[in-house]
Amino acid sequence: xxxxxxxxxxxxxxxxxxxxxxxxxxxxxxxxxxxxxxxxxxxxxxxxxxxxxxxxxxxxxxxxxxxxxxxxxxxxxxxxxxxxxxxxxxxxxxxxxxxxxxxxxxxxxxxxxxxxxxxxxxxxxxxxxxxxxxxxxxxxxxxxxxxxxxxxxxxxxxxxxxxxxxxxxxxxxxxxxxxxxxxxxxxxxxxxxxxxxxxxxxxxxxxxxxxxxxxxxxxxxxxxxxxxxxxxxxxxxxxxxxxxxxxxxxxxxxxxxxxxxxxxxxxxxxxxxxxxxxxxxxxxxxxxxxxxxxxxxxxxxxxxxxxxxxxxxxxxxxxxxxxxxxxxxxxxxxxxxxxxxxxxxxxxxxxxxxxxxxxxxxxxxxxx
Amino acid sequence: xxxxxxxxxxxxxxxxxxxxxxxxxxxxxxxxxxxxxxxxxxxxxxxxxxxxxxxxxxxxxxxxxxxxxxxxxxxxxxxxxxxxxxxxxxxxxxxxxxxxxxxxxxxxxxxxxxxxxxxxxxxxxxxxxxxxxxxxxxxxxxxxxxxxxxxxxxxxxxxxxxxxxxxxxxxxxxxxxxxxxxxxxxxxxxxxxxxxxxxxxxxxxxxxxxxxxxxxxxxxxxxxxxxxxxxxxxxxxxxxxxxxxxxxxxxxxxxxxxxxxxxxxxxxxxxxxxxxxxxxxxxxxxxxxxxxxxxxxxxxxxxxxxxxxxxxxxxxxxxxxxxxxxxxxxxxxxxxxxxxxxxxxxxxxxxxxxxxxxxxxxxxxxxxxxxxxxxxxxxxxxxxxxxxxxxxxxxxxxxxxxxxxxxxxxxxxxxxxxxxxxxxxxxxxxxxxxxxxxxxxxxxxxxxxxxxxxxxxxxxxxxxxxxxxxxxxxxxxxxxxxxxxxxxxxxxxxxxxxxxxxxxxxxxxxxxxxxxxxxxxxxxxxxxxxxxxxxxxxxxxxxxxxxxxxxxxxxxxxxxxxxxxxxxxxxxxxxxxxxxxxx
Numbered sequence: 001x002x003x004x005x006x007x008x009x010x011x012x013x014x015x016x017x018x019x020x021x022x023x024x025x026x027x028x029x030x031x032x033x034x035x036x037x038x039x040x041x042x043x044x045x046x047x048x049x050x051x052x053x054x055x056x057x058x059x060x061x062x063x064x065x066x067x068x069x070x071x072x073x074x075x076x077x078x079x080x081x082x083x084x085x086x087x088x089x090x091x092x093x094x095x096x097x098x099x100x101x102x103x104x105x106x107x108x109x110x111x112x113x114x115x116x117x118x119x120x121x122x123x124x125x126x127x128x129x130x131x132x133x134x135x136x137x138x139x140x141x142x143x144x145x146x147x148x149x150x151x152x153x154x155x156x157x158x159x160x161x162x163x164x165x166x167x168x169x170x171x172x173x174x175x176x177x178x179x180x181x182x183x184x185x186x187x188x189x190x191x192x193x194x195x196x197x198x199x200x201x202x203x204x205x206x207x208x209x210x211x212x213x214x215x216x217x218x219x220x221x222x223x224x225x226x227x228x229x230x231x232x233x234x235x236x237x238x239x240x241x242x243x244x245x246x247x248x249x250x251x252x253x254x255x256x257x258x259x260x261x262x263x264x265x266x267x268x269x270x271x272x273x274x275x276x277x278x279x280x281x282x283x284x285x286x287x288x289x290x291x292x293x294x295x296x297x298x299x300x301x302x303x304x305x306x307x308x309x310x311x312x313x314x315x316x317x318x319x320x321x322x323x324x325x326x327x328x329x330x331x332x333x334x335x336x337x338x339x340x341x342x343x344x345x346x347x348x349x350x351x352x353x354x355x356x357x358x359x360x361x362x363x364x365x366x367x368x
Numbered sequence: 369x370x371x372x373x374x375x376x377x378x379x380x381x382x383x384x385x386x387x388x389x390x391x392x393x394x395x396x397x398x399x400x401x402x403x404x405x406x407x408x409x410x411x412x413x414x415x416x417x418x419x420x421x422x423x424x425x426x427x428x429x430x431x432x433x434x435x436x437x438x439x440x441x442x443x444x445x446x447x448x449x450x451x452x453x454x455x456x457x458x459x460x461x462x463x464x465x466x467x468x469x470x471x472x473x474x475x476x477x478x479x480x481x482x483x484x485x486x487x488x489x490x491x492x493x494x495x496x497x498x499x500x501x502x503x504x505x506x507x508x509x510x511x512x513x514x515x516x517x518x519x520x521x522x523x524x525x526x527x528x529x530x531x532x533x534x535x536x537x538x539x540x541x542x543x544x545x546x547x548x549x550x551x552x553x554x555x556x557x558x559x560x561x562x563x564x565x566x567x568x569x570x571x572x573x574x575x576x577x578x579x580x581x582x583x584x585x586x587x588x589x590x591x592x593x594x595x596x597x598x599x600x601x602x603x604x605x606x607x608x609x610x611x612x613x614x615x616x617x618x619x620x621x622x623x624x625x626x627x628x629x630x631x632x633x634x635x636x637x638x639x640x641x642x643x644x645x646x647x648x649x650x651x652x653x654x655x656x657x658x659x660x661x662x663x664x665x666x667x668x669x670x671x672x673x674x675x676x677x678x679x680x681x682x683x684x685x686x687x688x689x690x691x692x693x694x695x696x697x698x699x700x701x702x703x704x705x706x707x708x709x710x711x712x713x714x715x716x717x718x719x720x721x722x723x724x725x726x727x728x729x730x731x732x733x734x735x736x737x738x739x740x741x742x743x744x745x746x747x748x749x750x751x752x753x754x755x756x757x758x759x760x761x762x763x764x765x766x767x768x769x770x771x772x773x774x775x776x777x778x779x780x781x782x783x784x785x786x787x788x789x790x791x792x793x794x795x796x797x798x799x800x801x802x803x804x805x806x807x808x809x810x811x812x813x814x815x816x817x818x819x820x821x822x823x824x825x826x827x828x829x830x831x832x833x834x835x836x837x838x839x840x841x842x843x844x845x846x847x848x849x850x851x852x853x854x855x856x857x858x859x860x861x862x863x864x865x866x867x868x869x870x871x872x873x874x875x876x877x878x879x880x881x882x883x884x885x886x887x888x889x890x891x892x893x894x895x896x897x898x899x900x901x902x903x904x905x906x907x908x909x910x911x912x913x914x915x916x917x918x919x920x921x922x923x924x925x926x927x928x929x930x931x932x933x934x935x936x937x938x939x940x941x942x943x944x945x946x947x948x949x950x951x
Contacts, residue, residue, distance in 0.1 A: 021906040022856045027625030027632065067484055072460075082663055086487045090660020093488070097653030104646030112639045119417040119631050121617055121747060124520035175575040182580055183570065214676060232676065251468075252454045253584040260556075260581055260675035292676060297560025297695070297714060298581075299553060300678045314680040315557065316696045317779060317789055330790055332695060332713045334702030362560035363702060363711040364570045 027116070035110045045110035052103030059095035066092055183364065186261040187250075188235050188340065189355035196249050200240045208343065208351035210236040211266065211289060219349040222285045225268040230304040230311075232292065233264050235352070261360050263292040263300060264340055266350070267322050269309055275324040282341040284350060289340040290326050291360040294318055296333035298361045311337070335363065418640045419620035419633035423510045428644060430503035431606065432651035433496045440493040441595065447483055449475035450545065450591035452584040461668055469672035472547040472587045476667055492659035497539050499655065501687045504532045508729075513762050515750040516619045517733040519743065524612040529730045531605050534598055536687050541594040543665065543685055547587055550665075552673025553682050555586060557695075564714035582675060622748045622860035624853045631747070681780060686773075693775030694721050697796045729765055732758070739892045741867060753822070754861055756815035757896040763811040764804035771800050812899075819901035822858050825850055826904055827912035849916060859903045867893035 034041040070085035126134070147154050185192045188209065193201065210219045214232035217239030225231065238258055240249045250258055271286040279288055290311070292300045299315035309323040318331030326337030338360050341353040359367055401407045418424075451471040457464050459474065460481040479486035508528060511517055517525035540558075544551045559581045563569045578585035617631045626632045634640050658664075670679065684692055694717030701712040736758065752759040774781065775796040782789040829847035836844050849855075869883075869890045904912070 020856075020859065021904060021909050022852070022859050024627065024860075025624045025852050025856055028853065070484070072481055072484055072487065082661065083487060085484060086491070087660050089485050090488045090492075090656050094653045094656035094660060097649045097656055101646045101649030101651075101653055104642050104649065108639050108642035108646065112642060114634070114639070116632050117415070117417055117635055118625070119617065121629055121631060123745060124616060172575065176578040176583070176585075177574060179570040179574045234676070253452065253582070256582050256673075256675055257580045263676035296700075297557045297564075297718075299556060299682075300676050302678065303680060314678055314779065315553065315682055316692075317793065318700070328700055331793075332698045332700050332717075334700040334711065334713050362563050362714070363709045364563040364573075365566055365568075365708050365710070366570065367709045368704065368707045 027118070030115055033110070033114060036114075042111070045106065049103050049107045049111070052099045052106060055099040056096045056103070059092050059099060063089060063092035063096065183261075183359045183361075183367075186235075186355055186360060187237060187258040188262055188352050193237065196242075197237055197240065200237070200242070200249055203243055206345060208345045208353065210345065211264065211340075211342070211350045211352055212236045212239060214263070219347075220266070221348055222287060222344065222350065225266065225287055227268055227270055227286070228306045229266075229268050230302075230306075231266040232302065233266050233289070234259065235262050238262070260298075261293065264289050265292050265302070265311065267304070267309065267311075269323060273309065273323050275321075276327075279323065279325050279339060282339055282353075284342045284344055287342060287350065288322055289342045289350075289352070290320070290322060290337040291340065291356060293361040294333060295328075295335040295337060295360075296331070296362065301337070413614070414637040415635040416614065417617070417631050417633045417635060419618055419626075419631060421621060423514070424618065425647065426503055426507040426510050428647055429651055430500055430507055431610075432648045433500040433503060433655065434602065434606065435648065436496040436652050436655050437493060437500060438599070440489045440496060441599075443489045444479060444486075444493060445595060447475055447479045447486065448472070448545070448591075450588045452547065452582075452587050464668065464671070467672065470547045470587065472545060473667070473672045476546040476548070480668060488656075488659045490659075491662070491664050492655045494543070494664045495658040495662070496655045497542060498664075498686065499651070501532070501535045501539055504528070504535055505687075508532060509762060509766070512729070512732070513752045513755075513759055514619070515746065515755055515758070518746040519737070520616055520745050521612070521619075522733060522737075524609060524616070525733055526730070527605055527609050527612065529726070531602060531609065533726070534602050534605070538594060538598040538602065539685060539687060541590045541598065544590055545587060545594060546665075546667045547673050548667035549670040549673050549677060549679065550667070550682060552582065552675070553678050554684055554688075555582065556675065561714060561718035564711040564718060566708075566710060566715070582673070617747070619747050619749050623857050626748070627860075628745070628747050681783070683777065683780070689776040690725075690769055690772040691718065691722050691776075693772030693777075693796070694718070695776075696778055697772075697775045697793055697800070699797070725765070725768065729762075732761060735892075736896075739867065739889055739896060740865070741889075748860065750861065753815040753818040754900075756812045756819070756900055759815050760808045760812035764808040767804045767807045768800055771796060771803060775800075816899055816901055823901060823904055826855055826858055827908065829916060847916070849913075861903060863902045864897040864900050866890075866897050 035045045036042075066085065066088035070088055072083060072085045125131075142148055187193070190201070190209065211233045212219050212235070214234050217234070217236065219236065220231065220233070235258075238250045238255060241247060242249055248255075266287055266289050268285075268287045271280065271283070274280045274283060274286070274288070282288070292302070294301050294313045294315065296313065296316055296318045299313050301311050301313040301318075301320070303312035303314055304310075305312065305319075309321060310319050310329060311322055312319045313331065313333070316332050318333030319329045320333070320337045321327045321329050322337075326339055328334065328336060338356045338358050340356055343351055343353045345351040397406070449471040453471050454468050455471065455474065457467050457469050457474050457477065459465070459477055461477050464477065476490070479490055481487070511525065511528065540554070544555050544558075559573055559577065562573045562576060565572055573581065576586070576589075577583040578589075618633075620626050620631055620633070634643075671677075683689075695714070698713050698717040701716075703710040703712065775793070778789055778792045778796070781787060781792055829849040832846045832848050834846040836846050838844065850858075867890050869887055
C-alpha cells in the first residue's frame with residue numbers, strides 16, 4: 001500500500017498496486033448454461049441458429065426477386081415517398097444481414113464455450129536489457145555513419161531535405177490563378193466583359209445594363225413592382241443569347257461565377273420610409289437594389305420582412321435594413337449589404353448606373 | 369528440425385505399413401506456414417483475450433460502419449461522375465428534365481433513379497457516415513469518462529482523435545460531392561470561412577476552387593480526397609489503432625479476479641470472432657434498414673446548385689452542427705486596421721473555436737497526468753463517479769456541444785416553437801458561457817454524492833426496505849452487508865493523492881526553480897481531487913462490521929421474517945452470491 005507513486009519498473013509487471021481493504025476473492029466459479037447441461041436446450045439453440053441462417057437464404061432469394069420485379073425510375077414516391085424498389089431491396093438486404101448476424105451471435109452465446117480465460121499483462125516498456133542494447137546499437141550506427149563527427153554532411157543533408165520539402169508546395173501553385181482584382185468587380189461592370197459579350201452589347205445599342213428578373217430574364221418597369229414587393233434579379237447580360245446561334249453567351253462555370261457575385265434583390269417601399277440619404281439617392285421611385293450575397297459567408301439572402309424592410313439570410317440569420325443602406329440590424333454579418341445604384345433607361349426599364357462600389361460577399365483580408 | 373510423424377508408418381502389426389494420407393486443409397496450412405510462420409501468429413493471437421462489456425462495443429460500431437462505408441462507397445463510384453461539366457438533364461426523374469446541371473448532380477440522379485439498389489446504397493452510405501462519426505464520438509466519450517486514455521494508451525487516444533477529425537472532414541467532402549443546392553451552399557460557406565483567413569485567405573480560396581468560387585474543379589478535387597486520400601489515412605490510422613489495442617491488451621472493469629495485472633474475458637477464437645463478426649452483420653443490417661426506410665439527403669428535391677439560390681432552413685449534416693451554431697451566435701465583430709480586414713465574426717467560430725474545444729478534450733488527459741504526476745500503467749477502468757472532476761468536465765463539454773447544436777438550428781427552433789429567433793440567439797450567446805459551469809458543478813457534486821453512497825453500502829450494507837421496531841418503540845431500517853464480491857469491486861480503485869508544494873525554497877534558501885509552476889500544479893491538484901471521497905480503510909471496514917454485528921444482536925430476537933415480509937427473500941438475496949440457476 002504505497003503512498004508514493006513509483007515510476008514504471010522493468011521487472012515484468014505493471015507496478016500499480018490497488019490499495020485493497022478487501023482481499024481479491026478471485027474469479028467466481030464458472031456457471032453452466034442451460035445449453036451446456038440440457039441436451040434439449042442445446043438442440044433448440046442449434047435449430048435457432050440454423051433457422052436464422054436459413055432465413056438469410058430466404059432473404060437473399062427475395063432480394064433477387066425484388067431486384068427483377070421492381071424498376072426504380074417508375075415511381076420514386078411509392079411507399080412513403082421512398083420508392084418500392086428501395087424499400088423492398090433494403091428490407092430484404094436487412095433481413096439477410098440481421099439474420100446472419102443474429103445467427104452468429106446466438107451461436108457464440110449459446111453453443112460456443114463460455115469459459116472466461118485469463119491472460120497476464122506485461123508492461124508496454126521493453127526490458128532494461130533491451131533498452132540498453134537498443135541504445136548501444138543506435139550508438140554504433142551513429143558512430144559508423146559518422147553523422148556526429150561530420151557536421152558538414154549532416155547539415156547539408158538537412159538543407160537538401162528541407163529544400164526538397166518545399167518543392168511539392170511550389171508545385172501546388174498552379175492549383176488556381178491568383179486572385180488579382182477579381183473579387184472587386186462583378187459582371188455589372190461592362191469593362192469586365194468578354195469580347196463575345198461586348199459584341200452582343202453592340203447589337204443592343206444601349207449604354208446602361210438593365211436589371212432583369214431572375215430565371216426568366218425579363219426587364220422590369222417601375223410600375224411592375226408593388227409597394228413591399230421583393231424581386232430576385234440579375235444583370236441582363238447573363239441571359240444574353242448569340243443572335244445567330246441562339247446559344248447563351250454566358251454559361252456553365254462562368255455563369256455560376258457571375259451569379260455568385262452579381263445576384264441582386266429589388267425591393268419597393270414608400271420613398272418616405274427610406275432612412276439614409278444614399279439609399280434614397282440610389283433608388284428609383286422607392287425601389288432599392290442590393291447585392292443578394294450575404295457579407296457574412298456568402299449565402300444568397302432572400303427572406304423578406306415586408307413591413308420592416310428587413311432582409312434575413314436563411315443560413316446564419318444576419319438581418320439587413322434595406323431602408324438604411326443595408327445596415328446590419330442583427331446577426332453575425334459585420335458589413336452592410338452593398339447597394340447597386342439604380343436608374344431608369346431610355347425605354348423606362350430599371351438599369352444599373354454602375355457596378356457596386358465595393359466588393360460583394362464575404363470579407364477578406366486585403367479588402368481593407 | 370522436428371520430425372514429421374505423419375510420414376512415418378505407424379504400425380508394424382499384420383496390416384502393411386502405409387504412410388497416412390495428409391489431409392487437404394492441413395497441407396495448405398502447412399504450405400502457408402512454411403512461408404509465413406502462420407503457426408506462431410495463430411498461437412499468439414488466436415486465443416487473445418477480450419473482456420466483455422457493452423461499452424466496449426461502441427468503437428466496434430465505428431469500425432464496422434467504416435467497412436459498410438467502403439463497400440457502399442465502392443458501389444457508388446461505379447456510376448458517380450465527379451465532374452462539374454454542365455449538360456441538360458434528360459434522365460428518368462421527370463421533374464428535372466431539361467434543367468442544366470453538372471455531371472456530378474446528374475450522375476447522382478442516375479444512381480438514385482436508374483440504378484436498381486442505387487438509391488439504397490446512397491442512403492446506406494450516408495447513414496453509415498452518420499453512424500461512423502456518431503459512434504466515434506460516443507466511443508471517445510466512453511474512453512474519456514472511464515480513464516481508458518491513461519498510460520500506456522495516450523498515443524491511441526491521439527490516434528482516435530485524429531480519426532474523429534478525419535471522419536468529419538471525410539463526411540464534409542462526401543456530402544459536398546452531389547453538387548446539389550444544399551451541398552453547394554455548404555461549399556459557399558466553406559469558401560467564406562477560407563476567405564476569412566488572415567493574409568492568405570483569398571489566395572487559399574482561389575487555389576482550392578481553381579479560381580473564383582465555385583469554379584469547375586472543386587468536385588473532382590474533393591472526390592479524390594474523399595475516395596482515396598482521406599479513407600487511406602483513416603484506414604492506416606484504424607490499423608494503428610487496432611495494433612495498439614492488441615499490443616496494450618484491452619482495459620477491463622475491476623471485479624473479483626480482474627486486476628491491473630491480468631485481462632479476463634473470452635478468447636478471440638472462436639467466441640469473440642463469432643460475436644464481432646456477427647456484430648458486423650448487425651451494423652450492416654441496421655444500416656440497410658435505415659437505407660430502406662429512412663429517407664436521407666433527397667438531392668432531387670433540392671435541385672442543382674445555383675449560387676443565387678438557397679432554401680430556408682438549410683442545415684448541414686449533424687456533425688457540422690456546432691460549427692454552424694458558432695457561426696450563428698458569434699457577434700458581428702470585424703476589425704478594419706492598416707488597410708486590412710480581420711473578420712473575427714468568421715475567424716473565431718470557423719477556424720479557432722472548434723479546434724479550441726476539440727483541443728481541450730484531447731488535451732485533458734495530459735493535463736490530468738501532469739497534475740497527478742501519475743506515471744504508472746492503468747488497465748482497470750474508472751467508474752465515472754470516481755473521477756468527479758473529469759466526468760464533470762466532459763458533462764460541461766457535452767453541454768457546450770448540445771447548446772451549439774441547438775444554436776445551429778435556431779431558425780428551426782424559432783419556426784417550430786414560435787420563439788423569437790433573436791431571443792434564441794441572444795440567449796445562446798450567454799448560455800454557452802453560463803450553463804456549462806453550472807453543469808460542471810452539479811455533475812461534480814453528483815459524482816461525489818455517488819461516491820458517498822458507495823461508501824455507505826460498503827460500511828453499512830444495503831437497505832433492505834424492512835423496517836424494524838425495537839422493544840422501546842424506535843424504528844430502524846434493516847441493513848444487510850453486501851456480498852464480498854461487490855465489496856471488493858467497489859474498493860478496487862486507487863486513492864487520490866493530492867500534490868503538495870514540496871518547498872518554496874531549495875536547500876540554500878533560494879527560491880526553488882519552477883516553484884510557481886509547482887504551486888499551480890498543487891492548486892489544480894487540490895481543486896480536482898481534494899473533495900473526492902476515498903474508499904474506506906481496512907480499519908474503518910472492520911469497525912463498521914463490528915458495529916453491524918452489534919446491531920444484528922439487537923435484532924437477533926427475530927429468527928423469522930417480520931410480519932408481512934415472509935416473501936422478501938429475493939430482497940435479501942444478493943444476486944452476486946447466488947446464481948439464478950443451478951447446474
